[in-house]
Amino acid sequence: MSPRPRQFDLIAFDWDGTLFDSTAIITRSIQRAVQDVGGTVPSAKDAAYVIGMGLMQALAHAAPDVPKDKYPELGARYRHHYTRHQNDISLFDGVLALLADLRSRQHWLAVATGKSRLGLNEALQAVELRGSFDASRTADETAGKPDPLMLKQLMREFGVEPARTLMIGDTTHDLQMALNAGCASVGVSYGAHEPEAFHALHPRFVGHSVPELHDWLRANA
Numbered sequence: 401m402s403p404r405p406r407q408f409d410l411i412a413f414d415w416d417g418t419l420f421d422s423t424a425i426i427t428r429s430i431q432r433a434v435q436d437v438g439g440t441v442p443s444a445k446d447a448a449y450v451i452g453m454g455l456m457q458a459l460a461h462a463a464p465d466v467p468k469d470k471y472p473e474l475g476a477r478y479r480h481h482y483t484r485h486q487n488d489i490s491l492f493d494g495v496l497a498l499l500a501d502l503r504s505r506q507h508w509l510a511v512a513t514g515k516s517r518l519g520l521n522e523a524l525q526a527v528e529l530r531g532s533f534d535a536s537r538t539a540d541e542t543a544g545k546p547d548p549l550m551l552k553q554l555m556r557e558f559g560v561e562p563a564r565t566l567m568i569g570d571t572t573h574d575l576q577m578a579l580n581a582g583c584a585s586v587g588v589s590y591g592a593h594e595p596e597a598f599h600a601l602h603p604r605f606v607g608h609s610v611p612e613l614h615d616w617l618r619a620n621a
Contacts, residue, residue: 406505406506406507406621407564407566407620407621408507408564408565408566408584408621409507409508409558409560409564409565410507410508410509410510410554410555410558410560410564410565410566411502411507411508411509411510411565411566411568411617411621412509412510412511412512412551412554412565412566412567412568413509413510413511413512413568413569414452414511414512414513414514414567414568414569414570414571414574414591415511415513415515415520415523416451416452416513416514416515416570416591416592417451417452417569417570417571417588417590417591417592418568418569418570418574418588418591419491419492419495419511420490420491420492420523421490421491421492423448423451423570423591423592425482425485426447426448426451426482426592427444427447427448427451427592428447428481429478429481429482429485430442430447430450430458430459430462430478431444431447432477432481433459433474433475433477433478433480433481434459434462434463434466434474436473436474436477437463437466437470437473437474437477438466438470439463439465439466439470439474440463440465442462442463446462447462448592448593449461449462449571449592449593450462451514451570451571451591451592452513452514452545452569452570452571452573452574452592453514453539453544453545453573454514454539454540454543454544454545455475455478455514455515455516455539455540456471456475457539457544458514458544459471459474459475459478491529492590492610493610494609494610494611494614495610497614498610498613498614498617499529499532500532501614501617501618502617502621503532505621507621508534508535508558508560509532509533509534510533510534510535510536510537510554511533511535511536511537512536512537512545512550512551512554512567512574512577513536513537513538513539514538514539514544514545514573515538515539516538516539516540517538517540517541519538520536520538534558535554535557535558537550537551537553537554538550545571545573545574545576545577546572546573546574546576546577546579546580547577547580548577548578548580548581550577551565551567551577551578551581551583552581555581555583562581562582562583563582563583563584565581565583565584566578566583566584566585566586566604566621567581567583567584567585567586568585568586568587568588568613569585569587569588569591570587570588570589570590570591570592570593571591571592571593572593572597572598572601574587575587575598575601575602575603576601578601579601579602584603584604585601585602585603585604586603586604586605586606586607586613586616586617587601587603587605587606587607588606588607588608588610588613589606589607589608590608590609590610595608604620605620
């Protein structure tokens with residue numbers, strides 16, 4: 401195995417709002433799902449806040465007045481609205497070049513996402529990214545963020561210590577997960593959460609665009 405003379409051997413990315421430009425559609429899908437089952441429709445800010453959590457954890461948080469016996473219907477309505485528009489969304493500009501550059505520098509790349517396994521696999525197919533990642537974990541097969549389980553599993557898979565692992569995401573859930581796992585993190589400000597909330601979670605850097613993130617990773621990862 402070739403040496404990996406970098407600060408981070410494993411770089412894990414969140415998906416929605418970090419690599420994939422899906423924040424607005426997810427937010428609207430949550431709002432419409434809650435409306436469909438008769439709950440109080442959350443504001444766009446409140447709906448965006450739950451992005452990154454596991455689906456049912458997110459919907460329960462966004463719609464606290466919806467009774468638990470309606471959760472299956474709520475989840476089904478969310479998937480209905482999201483599926484109608486999933487082909488309208490795409491990778492942020494510059495993501496493919498960023499991933500290719502990191503792979504050429506011998507980093508292991510992973511996805512750690514609140515999406516379901518089915519949802520992530522569909523997204524990877526839709527944007528022709530198969531082979532770009534060495535591993536992935538989803539909330540429905542591990543635990544929802546900010547629980548560190550998905551990061552811990554990825555580190556064990558590659559035999560990488562927390563000090564050699566970097567988590568990149570657009571929400572406080574991502575950065576808190578990294579902190580809980582003992583890993584470094586980087587935030588991006590172009591996704592679901594306002595970057596002012598990131599500082600208490602001690603990210604190494606906050607990128608305001610994919611090219612800015614790419615430049616930082618090239619110099620520091």
